[in-house]
Amino acid sequence: xxxxxxTAAAMVAVLGVTACGDGEPEVADIxxxxxxxxxxxxxxxxxxxxxxxxxxxxxxxxxxxRAERVRGDDYVEEGEAYIDMDADxxxxxxxxxxxxxxxxxxxxxxxxxxxxxxxxxxLGFVPAEGGQMIEMNLKELAx
Numbered sequence: 001x002x003x004x005x006x007t008a009a010a011m012v013a014v015l016g017v018t019a020c021g022d023g024e025p026e027v028a029d030i031x032x033x034x035x036x037x038x039x040x041x042x043x044x045x046x047x048x049x050x051x052x053x054x055x056x057x058x059x060x061x062x063x064x065x066r067a068e069r070v071r072g073d074d075y076v077e078e079g080e081a082y083i084d085m086d087a088d089x090x091x092x093x094x095x096x097x098x099x100x101x102x103x104x105x106x107x108x109x110x111x112x113x114x115x116x117x118x119x120x121x122x123l124g125f126v127p128a129e130g131g132q133m134i135e136m137n138l139k140e141l142a143x
Contacts, residue, residue, distance in 0.1 A: 028056040032085045039132060054122055061117040065095045067109040079103040083116060099138045117142035
């Protein structure tokens with residue numbers, strides 16, 4: 001009978017530890033410059049690399065281009081923030097990343113040229129003027 005109680009107590013302890021985790025994905029060590037170089041390289045290599053990094057969570061710093069309200073599926077209002085990831089003097093001052101953000105944060109974030117550090121999950125890649133933008137889901141915004 002003691003072994004039943006001991007086994008049950010061990011299971012509860014394991015389940016408790018598992019449930020206490022924050023459930024957030026680990027931040028991958030993927031610098032933006034590495035993604036940019038892959039985008040600008042061979043098309044076949046880019047397709048392979050882009051499928052590898054899709055779903056990964058990263059922590060990057062860029063500059064706000066704009067934040068706005070848009071109409072998503074079923075005309076539901078959503079928020080988007082457009083981030084320029086290029087270093088000063090590198091590339092054109094255009095958005096490289098589009099973050100899905102809560103609508104409640106649009107006004108607070110809509111400050112062009114504001115430095116912004118964020119943790120987000122890579123959802124995919126969308127066509128943009130002159131190339132592609134990385135579409136991401138915001139997990140955390142560093143103030």
